[in-house]
Amino acid sequence: MRVPKGFKAAGVQSGIKKEGLDLALIYSEVSCIAVGAFTSNKVKAAPVLYSKKVINRGKAKAIVANSGCANACTGKEGLANAKRMAELTARLLGILPQEVLVASTGVIGERLPIEKVAQALPRAVEELSTDGFLKAAEAIMTTDTVPKICWDTVKVDGEEGVILGIAKGAGMINPNLATMLCFILTDLKIPLPELKQTFKEALGLSFNAITVDGEQSTNDSVFLLANGLKGLVPPHYQAKFKEALVEVMRELAFQIVKDAEGATMVVRVIVGGGKNLKEAKKVAHRVANSLLVKTALFGRDPNWGRIMAALGDSGVPIRENRVSLKINGIPVFEKGIPVPYKEKLQRTFLESKEIYIEIDIGRGNSHFEVLTCDLSCDYVKINSQYTT
């Protein structure tokens, strides 16, 4: 693993979850430029409300995050607890509370046991190290089965910068983020306005292009901290920087979908022929969120009619006789007419762990790709027994 210069991390057990690590801490020796994105859900968790203010100031030095409790729908007490979490962290690190980003994930509507956080935090500070990132990634897991971590390097004028990201996903994943936390750290730096723009574009190509269940959480947060210890990225290198950032974020997005609750396959829904990007996006998301499509995929049932039903319901004025459909490269529907396919298609379904659904809606030249997964009995089992 490559760790960006000046960053340390730790993951400890505070007892909020019944077992396992549940408190993550990330710290940068020097102040970082900070950008972020949050859930667009109108019901926002207390840590989201707190961290928004930090991001608005554009600077941070630390991230503290817990799993096991979302601290959402918890009223004024919840807000006080999120603030307290930042204050406790700041005091131990000798920094200001407004330099600390806070994130939580877990059950909604339950009180954050702040006393457990207070008790465990000194240990987290003590354990901060350049080897702590995997533990930090573990500490933010909920129903994730594996920690999600990924890095890339960017050569800038002889210096090699690093971009490292950790994330958690699992369920409630939908465009405009997800119950998804993602922390990206880099020792490079670009000025705030450019970083904001780059980050926004990278989001559109990564976390805003995946969906597990069409749900959107109260807690989604993505933070990007750039401490610049490897220098400022000059303008003519910014495209390269963006490329690496997109790479890291797309890889984390892929890991999230691959590890989605109960998923047995990764599905790429690739929509072409949109009149504009908005149309292609709409169709891709509608198909990727269709329960009937996802359950058919789980059953390896080449029931492509459900894809047609879903795209017809996308709100885009589609004309059936202009639509073509391929699954793993095999044409099944061409401009309004079904193509005989059965055996080939059934074979690819049984053999593949990755399915490509290519849809051409025949209205223009825009395209968009959404990453999703199938919907299995395990998804239902996991989500029917979450709090009890």
Add this chain to the structure above:
Amino acid sequence: MRVPKGFKAAGVQSGIKKEGLDLALIYSEVSCIAVGAFTSNKVKAAPVLYSKKVINRGKAKAIVANSGCANACTGKEGLANAKRMAELTARLLGILPQEVLVASTGVIGERLPIEKVAQALPRAVEELSTDGFLKAAEAIMTTDTVPKICWDTVKVDGEEGVILGIAKGAGMINPNLATMLCFILTDLKIPLPELKQTFKEALGLSFNAITVDGEQSTNDSVFLLANGLKGLVPPHYQAKFKEALVEVMRELAFQIVKDAEGATMVVRVIVGGGKNLKEAKKVAHRVANSLLVKTALFGRDPNWGRIMAALGDSGVPIRENRVSLKINGIPVFEKGIPVPYKEKLQRTFLESKEIYIEIDIGRGNSHFEVLTCDLSCDYVKINSQYTT
């Protein structure tokens, strides 16, 4: 069962499905005023395209419907087959093809075996009787486990009129209809414009207020045939007629939700405090379609935080501190603050087969109720093995 005067029905086996009845026929001795509603999916099945024309003329004498094949995404051949189905029926009944409504339900993208329909139709005509409605209801079933049928009577100036309805539902049920077929027959009559209006209002209170999985089919059709053999409903009785019609349609909608694929409970999502009806509807449908809410309900997990997450994601500018939430009458969240509830709530979840979710969004006086069900492992199982 009460059957409206002049109507007969039959259900026979044509062999489109591997087993069971799959061809339904309904016939009225005299011409009926006909109104209807169809899927708003842009991908419309051939029978929908055909029947729309019939409904546009406002008159019909017969309905022919098959299960086992949707005749959707079947190109020109599909359209020819739908037309042929009407023509065959018309010839046998000695009426005009444009007096025959056609409906299909089943797998999308497969060719309708019209020769099987042709072979079975004479038998259906032969078996037409006033006792045939249950068999007709059976013949339109797909993954339904029970036939859906219901009737009511209306006294009009001493004469007693009858409204009888049959329906199929099971999956792909969402506002703006569903893979839902519903045929309503009455021996009363109101002039076409008034009948259209009454029907539209009844739809909004019945089939457009239920959801199983947020999917919308290519084949949804609701027909209402009024033959008037018991006379014209005078204006001052029309409210009474509407009441009975709503009663029949709501009962069928309830039967559909109760028999939804894999469902183990009926859930009423009752949203109050909307600024207007649109808002209340939006919130009710968003919550009723939330996978995480539905899986929690299946697990009898009182995880009400998911209701909050869903309503925050409805697009309505909700303020958390104005929202209150009750489940089966038990307050769990009051104006932004969680109410301790656990035991009581867990008990009601374990004891009830019907769950009432009451949401007050604190923005006004409009309210709307949506009927839905939980999402079980069986839903996934049923839908992962549909065509194979």
